[in-house]
Amino acid sequence: xxxxxxxxxxxxxxxxxxxxxxxxxxxxxxxxxxxxxxxxxxxxxxxxxxxxxxxxxxxxxxxxxxxxxxxxxxxxxxxxxxxxxxxxxxxxxxxxxxxxxxxxxxxxxxxxxxxxxxxxxxxxxx
Numbered sequence: 114x115x116x117x118x119x120x121x122x123x124x125x126x127x128x129x130x131x132x133x134x135x136x137x138x139x140x141x142x143x144x145x146x147x148x149x150x151x152x153x154x155x156x157x158x159x160x161x162x163x164x165x166x167x168x169x170x171x172x173x174x175x176x177x178x179x180x181x182x183x184x185x186x187x188x189x190x191x192x193x194x195x196x197x198x199x200x201x202x203x204x205x206x207x208x209x210x211x212x213x214x215x216x217x218x219x220x221x222x223x224x225x226x227x228x229x230x231x232x233x234x235x236x237x238x239x
Contacts (some may be wrong), residue, residue, distance in 0.1 A: 116227045149161045149192075149209050150208045164192060176202075208231075211228040
């Protein structure tokens with residue numbers, strides 16, 4: 114059974130940092146595209162970043178480019194999202210999701226991903 118568990122969320126001041134983890138079980142993260150998504154109250158779920166399976170290519174939303182970094186540790190079967198220079202508008206529930214594809218991950222919307230974690234809350238506030 115494929116399972117994803119997010120952790121690392123919390124309350125942080127503007128300008129601060131957090132590192133989110135997405136621990137996988139039941140499958141190998143290196144064989145799946147993994148995406149990080151977020152959903153703020155009253156807003157649609159949006160893709161923040163993704164990492165492709167075959168070559169590890171990454172992609173970022175314009176709103177987080179140069180602030181967030183996605184990475185993968187195959188030995189720990191975990192994907193991370195390092196978030197720096199956090200802003201109040203980054204406040205949301207963050208989810209990771211997996212998609213079994215060898216293609217570059219950037220073209221896939223949230224509804225295509227079929228395995229999701231339960232989410233972790235990130236709140237950026239002074």
